[in-house]
Amino acid sequence: MVKIKFCGLKRIQDLEKAISLKIDYVGFVLYPKSPRYVSSEELKALVSLSNSVKKVAVMVNPDYQDVKKVLDIGVDLIQLHGEESFDFAKKVGFERVIKAFRVKEKIYISQEWRQVHAVLLDTYSQYLYGGTGKTFNWSIAEELVKNGFRIILSGGLTPENVQMAVRKVNPYGVDVSSGIEVQPGTKDHQKMEAFVRAVRSSLS
Numbered sequence: 001m002v003k004i005k006f007c008g009l010k011r012i013q014d015l016e017k018a019i020s021l022k023i024d025y026v027g028f029v030l031y032p033k034s035p036r037y038v039s040s041e042e043l044k045a046l047v048s049l050s051n052s053v054k055k056v057a058v059m060v061n062p063d064y065q066d067v068k069k070v071l072d073i074g075v076d077l078i079q080l081h082g083e084e085s086f087d088f089a090k091k092v093g094f095e096r097v098i099k100a101f102r103v104k105e106k107i108y109i110s111q112e113w114r115q116v117h118a119v120l121l122d123t124y125s126q127y128l129y130g131g132t133g134k135t136f137n138w139s140i141a142e143e144l145v146k147n148g149f150r151i152i153l154s155g156g157l158t159p160e161n162v163q164m165a166v167r168k169v170n171p172y173g174v175d176v177s178s179g180i181e182v183q184p185g186t187k188d189h190q191k192m193e194a195f196v197r198a199v200r201s202s203l204s
């Protein structure tokens with residue numbers, strides 16, 4: 001079954017809805033310039049309510065000390081969403097890292113990155129690190145899956161297009177943020193349900 005990650009959760013009621021849908025990962029954005037930013041205090045409260053789901057902290061070019069503090073709060077995985085090096089991921093611990101790569105027209109990802117928990121492919125923008133709501137050429141993701149990468153497909157997924165994406169790419173997982181939102185940081189519960197339904201019926 002394709003794994004599902006909802007990202008950019010800020011509100012307790014959205015987290016509770018995500019948990020009730022039995023998805024696999026929830027993501028909290030710790031990048032201060034994001035409209036989906038959560039503070040350490042907010043993170044603590046959200047993490048304490050998320051027992052039955054993997055908790056992912058999304059960070060952009062963090063210091064190792066900041067990563068350690070976040071792991072101490074109880075998150076399971078760190079999504080490195082900037083230009084972090086392979087050595088930095090090694091220091092964090094490969095099993096705890098989702099490495100995001102932002103795709104323009106082409107991308108080369110060296111084989112050593114296959115050691116991390118998963119590689120997340122998102123859409124490149126010169127203005128935003130994430131949450132663009134835009135798709136990229138899924139053939140690039142399809143190729144990396146065929147080359148043995150554990151890919152979480154992201155960027156512009158919605159309840160309407162996710163089934164097509166899963167059928168084309170056959171990813172390990174899918175990630176969505178703005179496609180299930182009313183506005184940045186406020187999730188739409190009907191869209192959350194529709195997204196999960198679409199993913200779970202995509203292979204039948």
Ligand SMILES: O=C(O)c1ccccc1NCC(=O)[C@H](O)[C@H](O)COP(=O)(O)O
Nearest residue numbers: 007034129130131132133155156177178
């Ligand atoms: O969502 C953000 O605001 C964000 C800011 C800085 C770094 C990463 C961010 N989001 C990371 C995610 O994993 C999003 O789910 C991903 O970019 C897809 O977003 P969307 O295209 O809106 O589904």
